[in-house]
Amino acid sequence: xxxxxxxxxxxxxxxxxxxxxxxxxxxxxxxxxxxxxxxxxxxxxxxxxxxxxxxxxxxxxxxxxxxxxxxxxxxxxxxxxxxxxxxxxxxxxxxxxxxxxxxxxxxxxxxxxxxxxxxxxxxxxxxxxxxxxxxxxxxxxxxxxxxxxxxxxxxxxxxxxxxxxxxxxxxxxxxxxxxxxxxxxxxxxxxxxxxxxxxxxxxxxxxxxxxxxxxxxxxxxxxxxxxxxxxxxxxxxxxxxxxxxxxxxxxxxxxxxxxxxxxxxxxxxxxxxxxxxxxxxxxxxxxxxxxxxxxxxxxxxxxxxxxxxxxxxxxxxxxxxxxxxxxxxxxxxxxxxx
Amino acid sequence: xxxxxxxxxxxxxxxxxxxxxxxxxxxxxxxxxxxxxxxxxxxxxxxxxxxxxxxxxxxxxxxxxxxxxxxxxxxxxxxxxxxxxxxxxxxxxxxxxxxxxxxxxxxxxxxxxxxxxxxxxxxxxxxxxxxxxxxxxxxxxxxxxxxxxxxxxxxxxxxxxxxxxxxxxxxxxxxxxxxxxxxxxxxxxxxxxxxxxxxxxxxxxxxxxxxxxxxxxxxxxxxxxxxxxxxxxxxxxxxxxxxxxxxxxxxxxxxxxxxxxxxxxxxxxxxxxxxxxxxxxxxxxxxxxxxxxxxxxxxxxxxxxxxxxxxxxxxxxxxxxxxxxxxxxxxxxxxxxxxxxxxxxxxxxxxxxxxxxxxxxxxxxxxxx
Numbered sequence: 001x002x003x004x005x006x007x008x009x010x011x012x013x014x015x016x017x018x019x020x021x022x023x024x025x026x027x028x029x030x031x032x033x034x035x036x037x038x039x040x041x042x043x044x045x046x047x048x049x050x051x052x053x054x055x056x057x058x059x060x061x062x063x064x065x066x067x068x069x070x071x072x073x074x075x076x077x078x079x080x081x082x083x084x085x086x087x088x089x090x091x092x093x094x095x096x097x098x099x100x101x102x103x104x105x106x107x108x109x110x111x112x113x114x115x116x117x118x119x120x121x122x123x124x125x126x127x128x129x130x131x132x133x134x135x136x137x138x139x140x141x142x143x144x145x146x147x148x149x150x151x152x153x154x155x156x157x158x159x160x161x162x163x164x165x166x167x168x169x170x171x172x173x174x175x176x177x178x179x180x181x182x183x184x185x186x187x188x189x190x191x192x193x194x195x196x197x198x199x200x201x202x203x204x205x206x207x208x209x210x211x212x213x214x215x216x217x218x219x220x221x222x223x224x225x226x227x228x229x230x231x232x233x234x235x236x237x238x239x240x241x242x243x244x245x246x247x248x249x250x251x252x253x254x255x256x257x258x259x260x261x262x263x264x265x266x267x268x269x270x271x272x273x274x275x276x277x278x279x280x281x282x283x284x285x286x287x288x289x290x291x292x293x294x295x296x297x298x299x300x301x302x303x304x305x306x307x308x309x310x311x312x313x314x315x316x317x318x319x320x321x322x323x324x325x326x327x328x329x330x331x332x333x334x335x336x337x338x
Numbered sequence: 339x340x341x342x343x344x345x346x347x348x349x350x351x352x353x354x355x356x357x358x359x360x361x362x363x364x365x366x367x368x369x370x371x372x373x374x375x376x377x378x379x380x381x382x383x384x385x386x387x388x389x390x391x392x393x394x395x396x397x398x399x400x401x402x403x404x405x406x407x408x409x410x411x412x413x414x415x416x417x418x419x420x421x422x423x424x425x426x427x428x429x430x431x432x433x434x435x436x437x438x439x440x441x442x443x444x445x446x447x448x449x450x451x452x453x454x455x456x457x458x459x460x461x462x463x464x465x466x467x468x469x470x471x472x473x474x475x476x477x478x479x480x481x482x483x484x485x486x487x488x489x490x491x492x493x494x495x496x497x498x499x500x501x502x503x504x505x506x507x508x509x510x511x512x513x514x515x516x517x518x519x520x521x522x523x524x525x526x527x528x529x530x531x532x533x534x535x536x537x538x539x540x541x542x543x544x545x546x547x548x549x550x551x552x553x554x555x556x557x558x559x560x561x562x563x564x565x566x567x568x569x570x571x572x573x574x575x576x577x578x579x580x581x582x583x584x585x586x587x588x589x590x591x592x593x594x595x596x597x598x599x600x601x602x603x604x605x606x607x608x609x610x611x612x613x614x615x616x617x618x619x620x621x622x623x624x625x626x627x628x629x630x631x632x633x634x635x636x637x638x639x640x641x642x643x644x645x646x647x648x649x650x651x652x653x654x655x656x657x658x659x660x661x662x663x664x665x666x667x668x669x670x671x672x673x674x675x676x677x678x679x680x681x682x683x684x685x686x687x688x689x690x691x692x693x694x695x696x697x698x699x700x701x702x703x704x705x706x707x
Binding site for chain 1: 394396398453454455456457458459462463465467469470471472473474475476484485488489518520534
């Protein structure tokens with residue numbers, strides 16, 4: 001491909017990327033302003049409770065907090081103030097969930113847990129799903145393969161939180177092999193020690209398993225159907241006619257062709273992990289973005305909600321941007337286009 | 339040395355369906371001689387490609403080989419040596435002994451591993467759908483060498499040299515080795531496929547309509563490539579096409595197929611000059627002749643029969659102008675009526691008296707040429 005063509009492609013793609021972030025965030029922002037209810041009320045009530053006084057808040061106080069939360073002025077004013085704060089100072093505004101800690105601090109604190117839990121779960125289920133799905137499709141006539149497919153169809157339809165509940169009941173309550181809640185043992189302070197890391201793994205196993213069990217079936221089914229359609233291709237019949245060993249055909253002709261669309265799907269679902277796994281995280285009291293989102297929605301913590309939405313918009317779009325830039329290196333057919 | 343390389347006996351390939359069995363190939367008998375180009379012609383749906391797929395054992399469910407033998411008599415090549423004379427390392431897939439190969443193998447019966455050994459090293463294949471027969475994400479070179487590395491003692495570099503060599507024979511530059519299929523034109527892909535078929539100097543190359551859907555220039559290039567290869571290595575070629583002009587140009591002997599059976603076999607010259615079977619006669623009469631008076635082309639009356647319920651007796655009888663009562667009841671056998679000329683028709687062979695009658699009045703009078 002010509003150098004200038006590459007450059008033009010990258011520049012155009014980047015421009016689209018930033019415009020999409022801007023546009024989708026603007027829509028999200030406007031939607032939040034349309035939600036009925038006043039976040040201020042919740043804040044004032046909690047402040048009153050905290051300091052145990054009963055007098056109603058003065059107008060001065062209300063104005064002060066309105067200003068501080070970024071809720072003063074008209075909606076366009078609020079919007080531009082918010083955008084410039086985020087862009088130039090990476091300031092998402094104070095949170096309500098843990099007032100007055102800034103929202104970005106809460107998000108940054110929750111992010112590694114979510115990325116760790118979901119990133120690993122997604123990658124693990126992708127790898128297993130592709131391997132199992134590939135084999136199941138390759139040997140689609142065998143009874144084992146049929147049984148696995150039936151099983152996967154059933155499993156992929158069960159919501160993650162139901163699986164999580166079953167796992168919790170079995171392994172945490174009944175057998176008591178694994179901890180019930182939290183991301184690490186309560187008696188340990190976060191540090192880079194073996195004990196602490198083992199604690200994280202132990203606590204992460206059940207929520208990860210709940211996610212993996214469900215999404216591995218999804219990956220498996222989609223890989224299976226890709227493989228089955230590849231088995232009908234002329235190039236596969238030809239590979240057989242060439243007298244290639246079955247293993248060679250499976251890896252070089254079947255799996256490699258099935259991998260390309262699955263790579264696209266992986267990038268997209270990695271983008272979505274920033275949303276967190278709302279129910280699973282809440283169920284296990286896991287300190288990720290999902291739990292944070294649930295709590296902040298409960299008290300209409302606009303700054304935190306907006307921050308999380310912005311993060312996930314950026315994540316999804318970045319994933320697809322990286323994919324667009326990387327795909328030509330993986331798929332020779334895209335190289336000459338553009 | 340046996341003159342016959344491939345001997346197909348009573349081959350039947352059926353396809354299951356809810357409506358019944360489709361008897362697509364229903365009792366085919368064929369002999370392909372060493373070092374000839376053997377043509378197989380017939381209208382669409384007569385079972386040409388299915389015969390080919392049966393030889394390659396590529397029939398996929400719901401199709402299956404119901405009966406028959408496909409005996410293959412390869413020349414015994416020193417099995418473990420490379421063209422250089424280097425001894426080949428024994429690999430696990432050598433299940434066919436030299437003795438077995440010398441006595442002939444029935445391609446219908448051999449197991450999967452033996453089949454793998456026969457494929458490409460002894461018999462190679464140029465598929466009908468060559469446009470889609472290359473793996474879209476593998477370079478042409480890799481698709482040429484992968485089978486060579488499995489079936490020979492070529493090293494990677496030797497295999498690549500050999501690949502470049504065969505590409506040259508079919509008129510493609512060596513850079514094609516590094517191309518992906520989508521970077522080649524249809525004609526180039528077709529030639530690459532023919533090159534792949536030649537990589538290991540197989541004894542039989544089976545080409546299924548390799549020139550169909552290509553314009554005449556490319557067609558010519560491909561026919562020349564096949565002729566080149568034949569002259570170069572003395573490979574036997576089995577060539578399937580519905581295009582009689584292509585057959586006239588290329589093949590030595592020609593078989594005409596109709597409704598899942600062979601109806602006539604002879605050298606291509608003889609067949610074009612004096613076809614005996616009424617179907618062949620009409621087939622050749624349908625070729626337009628350059629010059630002379632413009633006439634409406636003769637066509638064969640009626641439709642090709644349904645594969646689910648072939649007509650009884652001779653399958654051509656509903657469309658045959660010479661049909662007799664006998665034709666509706668008794669299936670005519672394929673009989674050699676003169677040296678090298680086989681035909682399946684009651685007009686020339688009396689099944690009761692076993693008498694051959696080549697000067698049948700009716701046919702002489704009804705002849706269209």
